[in-house]
Amino acid sequence: MYWDIFPIILGYAVLPSLYYRSFSNKVIKTAPTKDKVIALTFDDGPDPRYTPKLLDVLRTNGVKCTFFVLAENAQRYPDIINRIRSEGHYIGLHSLRHKNAIxxxxxxxxxxxxxxxxxxxxxxxxxxxxxxxxxxxxxLTYHYAKVYNLKIVLWSIHAMDWSRWVTEDYIRKRLINNIKSGDIILLHDSRGSKNSPNRTITALKTVLPLLKRKGYHFILVSDL
Ligand SMILES: [Zn+2]
Known part of the structure; x- marks a missing residue:
């Protein structure tokens, strides 16, 4: 039965996704610079269980980043949106409620x-x-992004921090050992397996000071 709809899914989502992720220069995947800068990005929030804690860690370390929010969550938690903005972070869109484009x-x-x-x-x-x-x-994804004048941003590195199999230690090592200049780093402040954003936040408490000691500067997606 699945094979009946396979060509439809292939044409409707797999091929466009492959094209934009791999070949297209129409989407942003890295910062085009040789400077020692990186862009931290957090998807799926805001979430009252995790986003405020994450904001605390970012503030302690003097790090600014970009939040790709779900619009319905933003509507539900406007206070968190206000805090994100007042503390100098940047907000992008990650769809209404995380529906798969397929x-x-x-x-x-x-x-x-x-x-x-x-x-x-x-x-x-x-x-x-x-x-x-x-x-x-x-x-239609690219078409409507263009209609609303939105630039599409993907990422160059992630830490699989949504997975139930991933430990704090894995996230820490993955980030410290793999981050390089110009990277756009994908992490999460909501969703994922049970309480997974807590592991990300704890890992960042050691990762952020270390990246700063290595000389990295943190930029926003709007600086790309
Ligand atoms: Zn997401």
């Missing part, structure tokens, strides 16, 4: 962008950057 029909894709941008506007956040959930595109 299962989003063209009109649903349109509505997802329309509702999300509206919600963020009402919160006083002008959205200029978009990261599709799981980095998956359907043929």
């Amino acid at each position: 299962f989003s029909l063209p009109d649903q894709t349109r509505k997802d962008f329309f509702k999300s941008v509206n919600i963020m506007n009402k919160l006083g956040v002008k959205i200029k950057f978009f990261r599709p959930p799981w980095g998956i595109f359907n043929p």
Whole structure:
């Protein structure tokens, strides 16, 4: 039965995703610089269980970063959105509620962008950057991002921090040993397996000071 719909999924999401992730220069995957800069990004929030704790760790270390938020979460937790902004971080969009583009029909894709941008506007956040959930595109994703004047940002490195199999120690080593100049780093402040953002936040308590000692400067997606 699955084989019947396989060509449809292949054409609708797998090929567009492969194209934009691997070959297209229309999406941002790294910072085009030789300077010792990196961009930390956090997806899927805001989440009252984790985002405030993460903001505390970022403040302690004097690090600014970018949050790719779900518009429905942003609407639910406007105080956290205000705190993110007042502490100098940057906000991008990660869709309305993390629906997979494979299962989003063209009109649903349109509505997802329309509702999300509206919600963020009402919160006083002008959205200029978009990261599709799981980095998956359907043929309309790029089109509607363009309609709303949004640049698409993916990542160059992640730490699998959503996985239940990944430990704090793995996240720490993966970041410390692999980060290089120009990297856009994907991490999460919500979703994932049970309490996984707590592991990310704990790992960052040691990773951030170390990266600073190595001479890295942290930039926002808007600086790319
Ligand atoms: Zn996500």
